[in-house]
Amino acid sequence: MIELSGVGYSYGDSRLFGDITLSLAPGAFHFLTGPSGAGKTTLLKLCYLELAPDEGQIDIFGKDAAALNRDDIAKARQRIGVVHQDCQFIDHMPLAENIMLPLRVAGRDHAAEQNNLRDLMAWVGLGDKADALPPELSGGERQRAALARAVIMSPDVILADEPTGNVDWDMSLRLLTLLVELNRMGKSVLLATHDLALIRQAKAQVPARVLRLRDRVLQQAGSDL
Amino acid sequence: MIALFTPSPTDPERLVPPSGITAQLTAFAAGAMAFLAVFALALMFATNRVADRWSAELAQTATIRVSAPAPQMAEQVQSVLTILGQTPGVASARAMGDDEQRALLAPWFGPDLPVEVLPIPRLIEVVEDSTGIDAEGLRLRLRAEVPGAVLDDHGRWRRPLIEAAERLRTLGVLSIALIALTMAAMVTLAASASLSANGKVIAVLRLVGARDSYVIRAFVRRFMLRALAGASVGTVFAMAAIAVFPDSGRDTGFLTGLGFRGLEWFVPLLIPPVAAMVAFWATRIAAARKLREIR
């Protein structure tokens, strides 16, 4: 699905990491951990092509990302559900419409997906927030809405940047269950998080791998997790 | 283009928040520009008509004044007529009779002027054909052969007026071009402001997989419709103003001829669609430039 080989990235002169190799196979469930500022968000942005690597190559759905034009990138993103760390929404549009946005943008008839939407919003605990505007929501509610938006299209890949950062433990488990269910349906998941308890919980349910980004390199985490 | 007028369920337009003041300013600017464009058009048509009429009349008549002592008068008039008979471009020429000349002078000297005994010049009326005469050539020949004859070429004072009318027409074309460019500049400014204010909307749209064309459509359509609406109102007001403009008949001066006649009335109706096109391209270009900043 998404493959990074020898990828390096710097913001200006400060080199964030180099020689990253990562393969997100179909049906894989990966956690991405590491200290704050290590570059987890940056790595995810590379994966959905918001950033282009300084070195190395990114293959996305079998194609070299460097060779994709803007329309190809848009098309690839229609197969990737993204939960952005700072949950971006269109603030003047009701939450339900924001969650439906990927369908609308892809030209899909979203009237047919109303049931799907209702179930999804109920599952992430936003059943009564369909008409609320994003700025009226709490941080945790926005995160859950972002996850709902990321999965509404039933994408092949889900990239989530700390989707449980602001929610309580019970809700974290519900969100994890959603991701695990999607993973069992064959979707690839890459989830950046600091929450070790959540990782342990997940490993009890799926054969998840844990990657740690630290000191500019990406390593598979040891058995301490 | 057509698709921009037909909303669909996946219609991108509502993705951009309504931006009150920019919207109103765009419509207002389009309206004002359309209003000016209508007047520039009317000016062009009016100068066209005046230039046409004057050039038509110019080619028609000239007068030759013959001054000579009474005994030689008849002979000199005859030489002039002979010369005119040999001049290309002269359709006919004839010496005016005493009665005619008296009638011409009556407004100044009263009806009882004894024209026969006064040393006043005799007038020869020359009617030109469509090719017209070479006034300079004729003047030189008259000076050499009949020194007392002076060609009074009516065109002499009209020609600069025709040139002025032609220049006015050029200015009209230039004004319309400037108006179109100014409108393009204003729409570009308004669209750029709107695009900058909505950088986050654009980023979100790209994040969830929107193509550039989809994002551009979200902006283009509203600016195009605003320009169309504003320009329509401006055009209607200007056309109404011109319709009630005092018009005192065919042959009066230039100012009262300002307006449209017959089929000309359809030409200003092109202004609103042209304004919409200008807005369409201005917004497209501004949006494409903004999108280059966002991956």
Ligand SMILES: Nc1ncnc2c1ncn2[C@@H]1O[C@H](COP(=O)(O)OP(=O)(O)OP(=O)(O)O)[C@@H](O)[C@H]1O
């Ligand atoms: N746009 C940017 N310009 C310059 N530096 C940046 C930019 N974005 C991030 N950085 C820097 O890159 C480093 C990695 O940032 P990143 O957001 O990837 O970290 P992270 O691992 O996601 O951290 P956290 O766990 O706090 O979310 C940080 O030191 C940050 O200051």
Ligand SMILES: [Mg+2]
């Ligand atoms: Mg981060």
